[in-house]
Amino acid sequence: MKKEYEVIFLVPRGFMADFAVSLAPAFAGQVPDLAPTPLLDSNLPFEKFVASVDYPIDISLFRALLAKPTLPLAAWALRAKKASPSKLFVFDTDSTFIEEEVIDELADFAGFKDQVASITERAMKGTLDFDTALAERVHLLKGLSVTTLESVLQTKLHLTKGARELVTNAAARGVLTYLVSGGFTFFTRHFAEELSMTGHFANELEIIDGMLTGKTLGPIVNRQRKAKILKELAEKHGIPLEECVAIGDGANDLDMLQISGLGIAFCAKPALSNTATAGIMERDLRLVAELVF
Numbered sequence: 001m002k003k004e005y006e007v008i009f010l011v012p013r014g015f016m017a018d019f020a021v022s023l024a025p026a027f028a029g030q031v032p033d034l035a036p037t038p039l040l041d042s043n044l045p046f047e048k049f050v051a052s053v054d055y056p057i058d059i060s061l062f063r064a065l066l067a068k069p070t071l072p073l074a075a076w077a078l079r080a081k082k083a084s085p086s087k088l089f090v091f092d093t094d095s096t097f098i099e100e101e102v103i104d105e106l107a108d109f110a111g112f113k114d115q116v117a118s119i120t121e122r123a124m125k126g127t128l129d130f131d132t133a134l135a136e137r138v139h140l141l142k143g144l145s146v147t148t149l150e151s152v153l154q155t156k157l158h159l160t161k162g163a164r165e166l167v168t169n170a171a172a173r174g175v176l177t178y179l180v181s182g183g184f185t186f187f188t189r190h191f192a193e194e195l196s197m198t199g200h201f202a203n204e205l206e207i208i209d210g211m212l213t214g215k216t217l218g219p220i221v222n223r224q225r226k227a228k229i230l231k232e233l234a235e236k237h238g239i240p241l242e243e244c245v246a247i248g249d250g251a252n253d254l255d256m257l258q259i260s261g262l263g264i265a266f267c268a269k270p271a272l273s274n275t276a277t278a279g280i281m282e283r284d285l286r287l288v289a290e291l292v293f
Contacts, residue, residue, distance in 0.1 A: 005053045006050060006080070007032060007077070007078055008048070009034065010049075010073070012072050012074065013045065023062070025058070026057060026059075028057075032053060044286065046075075048290060063273070075282065083262075086243055086262065087175055087237075088175065089177045089247065090229075090244065091181075094182070096249045096266050098159055102157065103183065104117045105157065107141065109151070120133070124269050125269050130220070134216070135216075142212060146207050153186070161283055164195060167196075176233075177195075177197045177198050179199075180200075180201045180229050180256065181203075182220075182226070184205050201229050223254055223255045227256045227258075245260055245288070246260035246264070249269065250269050257277075263277050264276065265279045265280070267280065
């Protein structure tokens, strides 16, 4: 059966002609007929092009071509031509919805930043089991005062550019928004409440007498758990998975991106970007709206 796709690209102004030709090998040797389309946010320094494709696409070659560092590309998406409107967004938090890795900043206070960052990097690349990596990192935080959590929140963490605008845009369209994070509830709760998001899920740090014990409570929000949470949210709200959008940057986000209607790899590690159906290369979450709405 012939599949029909919609392909969306955002590129710097003036680059589309050369860009389209470079993609021809992935589109059965044809240059896709890319039509200019108005941006939702005219302040973005990009041009948006959309093409309807009803001939075979070599997905692996397509991703390989997009990954070339010389290709001027800000964002892309490949989705069914008649895709249903998106009704639920789930975001990874660390290095996606916010700029930093929270546990790295906590470790900086504890004097273990380099050691924890190394573990984080291996986990993000998918070369270290997430549960093991989390346990190792949290153990290093044993004895840290709970006041440090508030200090890190107030002085070290920053929303990713466009996060606030995207959540506001989504809410205006009736789209539900959740943080589904391998990080910690102390921080996801703050950002979810600050932006009036629908909800949040993350790991709970065990705290006794005002000190971190080096352990977490309850099930770990790992790769499998993130996908399970997405399924449960979709069922709870009566939303088909194909109407859900998942956004993340690391291997821990792979499963939820794969089961969503559109999985967006945000400035992602290869473990994720090599399997995603959409990607954003600029650290600006406003681009999500350009791919979805």
